[in-house]
Amino acid sequence: MAAEAMKEMPDLAKVQEAIDQAVPTKGSEDTDDYQYGFHYPDESVFRSKKGLRRETVEEISWIKEEPDWMLQKRLEALEIYFSKPMPQWGGNLNALNFDDIYYYVKPTDSQGKTWDDVPDNIKETFDRIGIPEDERKFLGGVGAQYDSEVVYHSLKKELSDQGVIFLDMDAGLREYPDLVREYFTSIIPSADNKFAALNTAVWSGGSFVYIPAGVKVDIPLQAYFRINSENMGQFERTLIIAEEGAEVHYVEGCTAPSFSSDSLHSAVVEIFCKPGSRVRYTTIQNWANNVYNLVTKRAVAYRDATMEWVDGNLGSKLTMKYPSVYMMEPGAHGEILSIAFASRGQHQDAGGKVIHAAPHTSSIITSKSISKNGGRASYRGLLKVAKGAVGSKSNVVCDALILDDESRSDTYPYIEIDEQEVTIGHEATVSKIGDEQLFYLMSRGLSEAEASNMVVRGFIEPLVRELPMEYAVEMNRLIQLQMEGSVG
């Protein structure tokens, strides 16, 4: 991946040092190692009735005082949602009771401009996750969503002075209705899939990002999505527009409490990369094990634009997510780095899609999955080259690492090439963590657990080294927490 766009490569030894300091000491038993499983009492100011009906959608739109066109779009999407069958091709969705979910939970009446404006419980939640601290240290802007609404938003003044817009989606709709109307659902129409329709019907929160032509945002903008309520459905909606020559790195993180009943997270993200622009979208999701995570993410890249998805999928019960890049004009470049970690009771069905719709476009998909303790990791990807997209190049590499006999890995690579004159590479490997590797490392004094950690760390290194230092540390730390107690 074009590393020059981002900060210099993190020194992995430094990363390791930072991890050593960051990881709290823990017991070794194979219990729930999820450290964000806490929740605070529900103090929401409004929640819709459980289940989804026309009134739910009307109520959400009414509370938000939306323009009529948005209500109509929602209602239309709701019809589509009801009419589409539950997808059966991926993970098992049959156990999720959609009638037992709150589709809208409003946690507070107002959005904070400073963290002091945010209600105590909510502020404390984000303190424990470390958001205000990260904001002070290295972020250009922060959005923090709690259940259905964004409760805090900030953007550094030097960025807003350059015309950068970074708002929650609801504020985006209020303040820039014409822009939103022009782009909203234009890449992911409601009819695209059942969950895109669901999101369009009940969306709330998410980010609206606009980078004016030529503006290069060199520090990340970050949104954090936190579910607090039980049986919650979170449906944030994100729209990113990078004008010609603009650059931005947008990062999202997500966590939720561990509840015994299921929650649903179903987001839609649409990104426009105008000519010569460069957008990187990094996800480090770390959902609790009761969350169904069904997300549609898609970007279009025009002439000489670069779109990069860095997608870290940890936690959740089931994740189905295949970020995609449509390369619409010559010189467009799409890149997807995907990592998935599936442990007991988890199915990560993740991957990516690249669509070459113009000549001389290029793409790379790199997928790394790890499964352990009976977890299941699937790579599902599409590489499509349209007729006439001559001179296109694509390389797809998916590697799976299986840590024990109970665990499972599958690969579903779909390749549709309608043009002769192209350069395509596809490689898939599945390896079990090798006895030889463990023996070699242990012969040098490493315990079995430490040896496994090291093999896994090496396995994901090609991906982690693409992340800015702070996120590389976070990713390694999360993987390490997943690994703890995994041996024996």
Add this chain to the structure above:
Amino acid sequence: MGAELAIRNLHVKVEGNEILTGVDLTVRAGEVHSLMGPNGSGKSTLAYILMGHPAYEVDEGEVLLDGENILELEPDERARKGLFLAFQYPTPIPGVSVADFLRTAVSSIRLGPSEEGRTTELIPMREFRKEIRERMTELDIDHSFARRHLNDGFSGGEKKRAEILQMSLLKPRIAVLDETDSGLDIDALRAVADGVNRQLSSELGVLLITHYQRILNYIEPNFVHIMVDGRIVQSGGPELAHELEAKGYDMVKDLV
């Protein structure tokens, strides 16, 4: 007191076939033993079993390090007791740099094992960096080598040099070198042999496993043992290796 590795009447099976059929051998600190033998005689099996490879089962006999039977110990426990194996075919660990790995290994050996499932406490970076650079210079290894991924895409010579580099940092009391000369050209062989010689001391015992006599021109053994069909059929001084070089393994055929 120096270390002592004593192998007593060792019988080993691999997938039901008896590979070692009663090996007796004692290596003490300050000694260099050369174990020679034709392909398939069980030399590498012995190396693996000493280090605790999980695929091999000991049928009978014992391996004592300073009088303690180590056969029930995990490989990392053996390593921390001062045993080292230079692999004939070092295993690639993609994505893990030589420096990252070695810092963890050196820390595990010197500071003790990590708590289960936890990362090892690490020796200070500055101290480690200084040390690894010195050792690399001695072995004529470019310093950029520390950033490469362990054994991944290494040439034959690089792999063997990396093994000796590890040995020099881990400072074992008993080192088993398994075919450390195989696949090396003469310059690489000399560099590796120099690296081993530099480490020889009254504190270190070496078991040098080799098919050819060639490396013994550079590392002089005190004792030479010939292994055929899973046991040692003849032992002697350095002259035995020369005799073997001249006559070939035919000379011990009758002893089997």
